[in-house]
Amino acid sequence: MSTTPQTDFDSSARRHMDDADLLHAHARPANADHLAGLAAECALKALIAGFLGGHINPQDLVVHPNANGPIRKHVNTLWPEMVTIVQNRSASALIPLLTSQPFADWKVDDRYCDGTHLTATTVSNHLSAARAVISILEQAHLDGMLT
Template identity: 35%
Template structure:
């Protein structure tokens, strides 16, 4: 069950999109629709991570940027190395982006859940435009396992009100 937040918030939309994409992916995977299952597992993880980053870190925001496209609704943070805004787009993200979550008391548990994200290193949103021959059954199975772990962390964080 997803915790109540204003239904107009990005956090609300990302949380519900994560659940929707995950369960669609499970249904597709269970019915042998590997290409589309793979696509939805990636989006489920991406949405859950964005929900967590927006809810439980002060680094990520949807506020307007001083530079870049005005009115962009993509989550971003100020890169400490460059001092410039960095968008959180589609998976795979670099480890530095995800390290924002793994801080404080929740670091060990969060890092363990995020440790499997290497399963998405070769995942690409661009696969939606391709013929599907690059999608392997064992990769989709691994991504399903990781997506389940991330969705579980996401659900628990929403219930607990934090990454405990």
């Protein structure tokens, strides 16, 4: 058994989403919100690496020709950059989703906060957006679009 973790953005996205839904159902909005952002981020990185012409480098970072170096961004800054990454590609399912910025108010540093600044609407919007991008990822797998 290997003790070296293997980067797998697909399974990470699903795992984070499952846990976000579970925490949300148990009235744990701060961690549900945090994991929703991580789930969406992982799903976007899986799409970049498997569908949109990118790859995962030896340092386990996603690289794309339209990005300026390895992508070290969280969902709040990666989401708006996706418009540049999907340009000139067949990613019609992503385009309508990318016209909004559902994670503009999400911050990875919120993991250090008490969560009182989060509203039920904010958490719900983040969960919905994460589910939407994961659905696109899952459909890409079903369509055989991801390698």
